[in-house]
Amino acid sequence: MFPERIETDRLILERLCHETLDVFEFYDICSDADGPEAMDEVTRYMPWEPHQTLLESxxxxxxxxxxxxxxxxxxxxxxxxxxxxxxxxxxxxxALRIDWDRRTGRLGTWLRKRFWGRGYSGERAGALLELAFERLDLELVSVTHHADNDQSRRAIEKYVEAYGGRCEGLLRNWLPHGDAVSDVYRYTISQAEYRDATE
Known part of the structure; x- marks a missing residue:
């Protein structure tokens, strides 16, 4: 149903599985809380924390x-x-998560800190929007960010605007985050908006 590989101008997206991602490399990166990978900073606004065990990875x-x-x-x-x-x-x-009953997809991503600031988030979003609307015929794609995450807000606003979408507003107490529940902003792009922006 989903393509195993997607190529954009600057990125390759490969199916995430044990054949394409070595679990030891994945653990080394995701467990490096305050070292060179700075996973404490990467996961600061994420609903997960640096990995504690290889089994978790x-x-x-x-x-x-x-x-x-x-x-x-x-x-x-x-x-x-x-x-x-x-x-x-x-x-x-x-990732593109699918709610088939609602014909809706939800975008998600995280990048290692050394790859921040290159515009990869928007490029990845464009590829997954094409998958959602052109291949899977979904009606809507949504994306959220932690209310305090200004870096994600800037990246999301840029590509949501480019594809004709909108900010739907603040969802209070929406995202479990450690011992607390955080507020998030939600954005959506409809298939009609996407087609208007790309045709």
Whole structure:
């Protein structure tokens, strides 16, 4: 149902599974809380924390594989293409989660800190919007960010505006985050808005 590989101008998105993401590399990166990977900073506004065990990393990949097989989500490894700094390296994850009853998709992503500030979030979003609307015929795609995450807000606003979408507003007490529940902003792009913006 989902393509195993998607290429954009600067990125390669490969199906996230044990064949494309080495669990030891994944754990080394995701467990490096305050080291060179700065995962404490990466996960500051995420609903997950740096991994504590190798089993946690394995179970994450297992879960992505299960959701792919069940048609619930397309999870991808993000890698820069040739010509980009860090070409071929594991840069982070991207996903499109599907609610078939509502004909709606939800975007998600995270990137290692060294790959921030390159516009990869918007480029990945464009590829997954095309998947959602052109291949899966969904009616709507949504994306949220933690209310305090200004970096994500800027990136999301840029591509949502480019595809004709809108900010739907603040959802209070929406995202479980450690011991608290955080507010998030929600944005949506409809299939009609996407087509108007791309045709």
């Amino acid at each position: 394995k179970e994450y990949i297992d879960g992505v594989e299960e959701r792919w097989a069940d048609g619930e989500a397309a999870g991808y490894v993000v890698r820069p293409r040739g010509g980009e700094a860090g070409a071929g390296e594991y840069a982070g994850n991207a």
